[in-house]
Amino acid sequence: MQHKEQGGKKKDQDDGSQHPPHHHQQHHHQQHQQQQQSPALPLCKSSEIPEGRWKVFTVGSADVLVGRKEGSGRLFAFDNSCPHRGASLSKGEMHGDNIVCYMHGYEYNVFTGKLENMKSWKKEASWVEQSPEWRKSGDLVLYEVFEKDGHVYIVVSDDHHRHHQ
Ligand code: FES
Numbered sequence: 001m002q003h004k005e006q007g008g009k010k011k012d013q014d015d016g017s018q019h020p021p022h023h024h025q026q027h028h029h030q031q032h033q034q035q036q037q038s039p040a041l042p043l044c045k046s047s048e049i050p051e052g053r054w055k056v057f058t059v060g061s062a063d064v065l066v067g068r069k070e071g072s073g074r075l076f077a078f079d080n081s082c083p084h085r086g087a088s089l090s091k092g093e094m095h096g097d098n099i100v101c102y103m104h105g106y107e108y109n110v111f112t113g114k115l116e117n118m119k120s121w122k123k124e125a126s127w128v129e130q131s132p133e134w135r136k137s138g139d140l141v142l143y144e145v146f147e148k149d150g151h152v153y154i155v156v157s158d159d160h161h162r163h164h165q
Pocket residue numbers: 082083084085086087101102103104105106
């Protein structure tokens with residue numbers, strides 16, 4: 001199904017993005033937003049994801065967590081598999097803008113995707129020395145999410161297909 005992305009797409013873009021000279025210098029790293037052809041998939045009614053709640057949807061080969069921040073009501077969507085060791089992030093909890101993985105306590109910002117805290121490893125210094133590779137983690141795989149006419153949609157780009165091959 002092809003849906004136009006107007007409406008939700010604007011929420012995550014800089015207001016200054018209409019100025020061509022600095023277009024490629026945007027500090028948002030979500031470059032997949034520039035792909036105009038990406039299909040938007042309807043997921044559920046907006047009312048099914050109230051503030052402070054989330055749901056997990058299977059999209060292709062990925063499980064995608066879609067939630068709504070308490071207070072601001074802003075939606076977020078990311079691959080439910082923890083970038084560290086693959087634990088299910090839906091079993092974690094929110095800490096401000098971060099999802100905290102229940103497995104090792106890593107925190108990822110649900111809006112930027114960035115790893116922001118690796119607290120449990122700092123406590124267990126001996127583990128870090130024995131296998132430093134274990135500390136490494138990428139960032140969350142984000143999905144663009146928006147609402148239109150009372151429904152929630154995500155945008156699945158080619159980028160995501162590459163991640164899940
Ligand atoms: S698997 Fe999520 S923090 Fe390790």
